[in-house]
Amino acid sequence: MDPAPSHEAPSADSPFCQVEPTLRLDDLLEACLERLAEVAPLDDARRLREFLPPSQPQHTPFLLAELVKLDMAAAAEMGRDPCLDWYLGALPDLLSADRLPFDLVIEEYQLRRENGHDPKQSEYAERFPQHAGLLGRFSCNAETVAPTAKKPAAPDELVAGDEIDDFVIVQELGSGAFARVYLARQVSMQRLVALKVSAGKGDEPRALAQFDHPNIVRVYDQRALNDGTTHLLYMQYLPGGTLADVVKRVQWAGAAACNGGVLLDAVDDNLLDAAQQPPESSTLRTWLAEASWPVTVAWIGVQLARALDDSHRRGVFHRDVKPANVLISAEGIPKLADFNVSFAGAAGRAGAAATLGGSIGYMAPEHLAAIGGLPGTDPSDVAERADLYSLAVLLWELWQGRRPFDVTGTADSWTDALALQIVSRESDLVEPTCVGHSSEGVLEQTLRETLNNSPNERPESGAELAGRLQLALHPEAAALFDPPPCSWRRKALAAPSVLVIASAVLLPNIAAGLFNYFYNDRNIVENFSAMKGFFVALSTTVNCIAFPVGGVLAAYYGLPVARSIGRAKQGGEATPAEIDNLFRLCHRGALLGGVLWGIASLVFPIALSLRFPTDFPLEEAAHFCLSLLICGGVASVYPYFLLVTLASAVYYPRLVRRSMTDAKFDKRGEYLRRHGELYLFAAAIIPLLAIVLLVSRDDVQRQKDMVVYGVMATFVGLYAAFSAYRYVLQVWGTMAPVLSQQRSSAAPGLDS
Missing domain, CATH: 1.10.510 (Transferase(Phosphotransferase); domain 1)
Incomplete structure (x- = not known):
């Protein structure tokens, strides 16, 4: 997309002279409160009309109630007792005692307690009888809270050139009822800082001073002046706005x-x-x-x-x-x-909002x-x-x-x-x-997931959310973690994982078994007609034992992996041990076929030699054994490449999709690269051994077709194995900018 032209944002002398029809209520409220915060508390309650936007009459009751709260709070800070009757008398056309919101009544109640008074429920029930029931329930909980000491008054306004402690004021950045923020020059360090001046000890968490994150405003330090009645908090100054x-x-x-x-x-x-x-x-x-x-x-x-x-x-x-x-x-x-009221706005003081903020x-x-x-509900749930x-x-x-x-x-x-x-x-x-x-x-998908009403369905941590958002910077990686609907990865993921894994293990073994059966039947058993019936019976017996045993072992190792994949499909998170099991399954699938074929390479020659000691010479037994070992090698190599392709391109992205983190990603990639080279070597050498076995026989002329088929199968198999190996490396390279600990991001400033 070409860069968009520079757009001048609309401006106005007053926040209310050109109110957009789509202006949201909380934005409107914040603008009203910030204007009032500069002058509160008022000496004449009738002046509250000046802070109401004339173009938004439908919001007047709500905005006026919040303005009254702020003005009462500012009065309480100055040591004056807040009183709703003062506002009711000054604004009879806008406020009436019989329609006064309950939270406004409670605000006066709380502020009076903070000023050291002990207001009674009976007094409020008499003044506001429409809220008598609610007042009774509120009073039962509120009476256990001891009245607090009076809060100190807000500090006086400073102007450009004024000096306070180690700082020279340059200009005001923002103000509230209880604090002001200035651009100031710190004389001792010769640097510009954002200086917050407030009364008392300040209300920022001390933990903010320990932050040293590139995306958190750096709080340098805090100081107390005038015997602790004035608090200075100075921090990193950022001139780019918000x-x-x-x-x-x-x-x-x-x-x-x-x-x-x-x-x-x-x-x-x-x-x-x-x-x-x-x-x-x-x-x-x-x-x-x-x-x-x-x-x-x-x-x-x-x-x-x-x-x-x-x-x-x-x-x-x-x-x-x-x-x-x-x-x-x-x-x-x-x-x-x-910055609390100075930069964050003064909205939301009522009730629990004073504690939880926001x-x-x-x-x-x-x-x-x-x-x-x-x-x-529990405030501790807001985490x-x-x-x-x-x-x-x-x-x-x-x-x-x-x-x-x-x-x-x-x-x-x-x-x-x-x-x-x-x-x-x-x-x-x-x-x-x-x-x-x-x-x-x-x-969009990441934001929708994070906007789930259930907290448990959202990303668990900021790191997890960052990992998901980073996919948007790498669309090619996003296609791995969320495959397109018609892609083979999506279809493989939708199919039962047990069936897919079992097919990857069994199909190469079945193909190798069929080839070995017909090869030995044609090249060995046909030369000894008496063996035909015994060979068929022996093959049937061995296969009826080997394949069920192989299936049981495959299920033993594969079912835990399938269960973890199933949970991941439902949005669950995989543990590092479950991810380890996924890649162990690739080797176990290969090893399983190799072991069973190795056993068969001994069973067949020994059984035939014992049954036909004179008709089945030792050299034929050795040839038979070698043919089984070669087929077993093929049946081991190709399941590995099928499984590792499925694991890397289909199942692994799903297992880490929720957390978008894997501390062992780089080790896994290197492990797969090294072992892939070994399996690739085996994929090349084993079929060549089969060709050597074919041409070594005396009746090689009769076996021309077998030799041709062997050569063709060698090249096709080697090409398939090499393609799978290269594809796996490509997949890991695609995921690296998102998951690697040594990743280099496509966007500046995001490298780990």
Whole structure:
């Protein structure tokens, strides 16, 4: 796809002067709250009207309730007692006591407890009788929570040129009711940093300071000033803006018109605002400028999934993954951040949201349920896979310019908004607009799997999700892990694995058995007519024993492999031991035929020699034995190539499809290469021995047809074995960029 032209994102002096009809409620809410956060708490409650968008009257009840919550919280931070009656008196046409949302009542209750008061249920039941029943149930749980100490007030605003500790303020980047973020120069280190100034001790997890991941914003350190009343947290400064800027461009231009250049356009506009120049001679920016949009989205997803995996392994959950929390470097590299109200928005303070955080438009179903306090929910359920769900929503929105579900209806309260979001998660995902790129199907399938309502059906870890997304960067590898419907791999995978494996083992043995029977019958037994009946009976007896024994042994070794393949077909994950058993089966299938043929090479000559000591000379017995060993060699070599082809191209990709990781991938590839060379040598030498055996007989002229058939079979078999060997190496080479520990990615910045 040719690079898309640069698109200028729409701008306006006010967030509400040109409201898009498709603007989502949570985006609207965040814009309202961020504007109010700059001036809250208000001295006149009537001013709340200024923060309501006039073009969205259907959302006024919900937005006003959330604005009241934020203003009450800001007042509580200043030491003032919040009171809903003040707002009811100031806005009688918009708020009425008999229709006040329950979560707004509870917000006042909680804030008063945080300020050291002990509000009574009876007081609230008298003020808001319509909520008396709910208040009783809430009070039973809430009374066990001790009132907390008053929170300190927000810090004063700083302007360019102001100095605070080791920092000189350059400009303000963002602000909230309880903190402000500035671009500042750290004097001692002579570097630009993002400086968060908040009251008290700060609310970022201390674990963030230990992160050293290329896709997580680096937190340098924190400091306390003014006897601990002011908290400074300084971190890596990224001038490229956020993914929210990119999403707006995709919405404006349309997903079909986008490519990697859209990301660079958004970055360059932010660099221009920060008076910085784009990097020169950047390999990454050159690649992004030419990358298709699905590949760009997958590339971003791989990095963010790896960042989440790193934080999860350290026991830190993000719980607010959304475009505004993904900052972008000057080169276009995404980095995960969580600046709370300053960058992450002030939405979602009510109830459990104050603890769990997040933006409801990106939340997993279990996250929404926990915030809503639904029966049977537990905040501990909001863990790794909830973050991955939110990342999938983010990536879908980045890819399509909209989220993957429709939220219909209007909300008058936070509870209503949660209910609408929960209902939307239970509906089918919206059908995406596709551009036909080969990577798009892989991207869509991976996102659909990650957006499963059941956490257990999603990728288990960020590393697993990153592995799946990386398939979108390698469509040729994706065809192995998800074979096309009409391919032989898909048909082989759909067939019962026990039947396919048994056929790969038995068919070469049956072919070798038939050839050996007719060869010995024609060249040896026909010369001794008295042996005919005994030879037929002996062959029948040996085959009736050998093939059932071989079948039992094949089932013994093959059934565990078949069971693991069956689980993988149902979406289960294979263990490393099960993968080992798959490739051991290739050798066991070859060894099984070789051992049984080796036993037969002794049984036949010995039985014939004992039964016909004078008519069956020693040299014929040796010839008979050698013919059986040669056929046994053929029956060992070709099952190996059939099995290793099936294992590499059909079953192994399915076994690792869920986790997309295999620590022993490189060792397996080298092991197959070395053993394949040995089997390939055997495939060449064994048929040649058969030809030598044929031409060594005295009646070679009578055996011309057998010699010709032997030569033809040698070349055909050798070509088939060599083709299988080369195909297996090709398959492993195709999977290497995705699974190898020494992989070299097709996209810059993703090499391990």
